[in-house]
Amino acid sequence: MRMRPRSIRARDTLIAAVIAALVLGATAAGVDFAVRTTVKADLLKRAQVEGRKVSGGVRDGSLDGPIPDETGGRVLIQVVEPGGHVTNTTPAAPHTVPVSRLWPSSNVRVRDYIECGGVWPHRRCSVVEAIRVTTAPDSVVVYSSERVPSYLVSGLLEMALATGVLLLALLAAWITWRVVGRTLGPVEAIRAQLAEISATDLSRRVPEPPGQDEIAELARTANATLDRLESAVGRQRQFASDASHELRTPIAGLRANLEDASMHPEDNDLRAVVGSALRDTDRLESIVTDLLLLARIGTGGRNAQEPIDLAELAGNEIRRRTFTRKVNTHFSRHVMVRGVRMQLVRLLGNLLDNAERYADSSITVEVTRKDGHALLTITDDGAGIAPGDRERVFERFTRLDTARSRDAGGTGLGLAIAREIAQAHGGTLRVEPHSPGARFVLRLPLPR
Ligand code: ADP
Numbered sequence: 001m002r003m004r005p006r007s008i009r010a011r012d013t014l015i016a017a018v019i020a021a022l023v024l025g026a027t028a029a030g031v032d033f034a035v036r037t038t039v040k041a042d043l044l045k046r047a048q049v050e051g052r053k054v055s056g057g058v059r060d061g062s063l064d065g066p067i068p069d070e071t072g073g074r075v076l077i078q079v080v081e082p083g084g085h086v087t088n089t090t091p092a093a094p095h096t097v098p099v100s101r102l103w104p105s106s107n108v109r110v111r112d113y114i115e116c117g118g119v120w121p122h123r124r125c126s127v128v129e130a131i132r133v134t135t136a137p138d139s140v141v142v143y144s145s146e147r148v149p150s151y152l153v154s155g156l157l158e159m160a161l162a163t164g165v166l167l168l169a170l171l172a173a174w175i176t177w178r179v180v181g182r183t184l185g186p187v188e189a190i191r192a193q194l195a196e197i198s199a200t201d202l203s204r205r206v207p208e209p210p211g212q213d214e215i216a217e218l219a220r221t222a223n224a225t226l227d228r229l230e231s232a233v234g235r236q237r238q239f240a241s242d243a244s245h246e247l248r249t250p251i252a253g254l255r256a257n258l259e260d261a262s263m264h265p266e267d268n269d270l271r272a273v274v275g276s277a278l279r280d281t282d283r284l285e286s287i288v289t290d291l292l293l294l295a296r297i298g299t300g301g302r303n304a305q306e307p308i309d310l311a312e313l314a315g316n317e318i319r320r321r322t323f324t325r326k327v328n329t330h331f332s333r334h335v336m337v338r339g340v341r342m343q344l345v346r347l348l349g350n351l352l353d354n355a356e357r358y359a360d361s362s363i364t365v366e367v368t369r370k371d372g373h374a375l376l377t378i379t380d381d382g383a384g385i386a387p388g389d390r391e392r393v394f395e396r397f398t399r400l401d402t403a404r405s406r407d408a409g410g411t412g413l414g415l416a417i418a419r420e421i422a423q424a425h426g427g428t429l430r431v432e433p434h435s436p437g438a439r440f441v442l443r444l445p446l447p448r
Contacts, residue, residue: 013177020172028161043127043146050075051144055131078143099143106135125153186215202230242397254280290413298424310335311367317348326362335374337444339425347421350414351378358382374444381437390431394419
């Protein structure tokens with residue numbers, strides 16, 4: 001389970017190390033080349049200057065006696081006759097053996113090169129300038145040489161540079177490892193806590209690191225999701241418990257009736273028993289139908305919708321019903337909305353049922369347009385709904401006490417269904433203040 005963050009950490013570390021090694025390696029190679037070139041150019045320059053002085057002295061005969069050492073023993077100079085006999089040297093130069101066997105020809109009188117001898121680790125190299133003093137066949141040759149520093153010969157320079165590159169690459173890797181580890185630490189904490197939460201209880205929250213960075217945002221979003229999840233699960237649980245509770249009452253009634261009838265058939269009028277059982281079954285059926293409808297609203301998607309003239313729909317629905325109260329209508333024409341006809345009919349039906357049930361003498365239905373919305377209001381002149389109950393009536397299975405005493409027929413799901421339908425259509429359904437009576441307002445978006 002720790003694989004993922006760890007692998008990001010390892011991957012980033014590897015990338016950093018490789019990049020550091022490449023960049024530093026290229027730099028080191030450049031440094032190596034530059035050092036070698038400048039050091040050798042320096043050595044050669046000095047050997048050339050000193051060698052030419054001596055060859056000039058030999059040629060014009062101004063050099064007599066041993067060659068003076070003007071470089072503190074760094075540049076070694078020999079004058080060598082054909083045959084390899086050393087005739088003159090600077091004090092520190094070998095007196096018997098020539099430093100080089102290369103004998104410049106009379107047409108290329110001056111040669112410079114690097115002469116190496118011995119085996120590692122005692123290998124030595126020198127920069128040599130060989131000058132044939134004249135073109136005459138018996139001309140002497142002046143060898144002017146200087147040792148190449150041992151760090152260039154033994155590879156010490158390269159080793160030092162390589163060690164530096166390695167150490168710096170390791171440093172880069174270590175820093176990356178630490179930084180990425182520190183960055184991913186909270187992610188791991190969040191993941192661990194989430195795993196724990198999904199296994200145990202939804203009331204816990206992931207740790208929120210301080211600040212505004214991406215990880216803090218991730219933690220906040222995860223917690224917001226958990227909030228919604230927890231309340232959704234809570235609502236579902238509440239709904240299931242309310243639903244079972246609602247179903248239990250008619251089932252208990254039904255059962256009591258049937259038990260009584262089966263135990264005392266002689267005391268019971270079969271017709272009455274069956275009638276009462278049918279009423280309980282009806283009630284059960286309507287509750288279950290409502291519950292099913294509630295579960296289905298909004299699942300059809302946009303395809304199930306069609307253009308609907310709201311005023312026409314309301315007019316048809318009112319004509320189809322019989323009312324014991326007077327119904328007034330004010331309809332604007334052509335208030336077109338998009339919706340699922342069956343559902344909007346159901347919404348309207350629920351509101352009209354309630355209005356008919358609670359009105360004293362009259363009901364007013366209006367369809368208008370306002371602020372880019374279609375508005376449908378149903379107003380009755382009954383007892384109204386107390387401000388404190390105006391949201392509560394939309395909750396599932398809510399029946400206000402007065403309603404219970406007046407009429408036990410409703411399932412308490414009518415307004416919950418109506419609001420769910422309104423929301424599935426992108427609209428709202430609210431109780432708005434009105435006196436006397438209750439006013440329900442449905443707002444649906446008008447298609448542009
Ligand atoms: P029911 O099936 O009981 O009618 P509803 O969800 O339709 O359930 O309504 C919930 C409660 O809201 C009703 O029991 C009633 O107390 C209250 N109510 C609904 N409409 C009106 C209204 N027009 N006037 C007064 N009270 C209402």
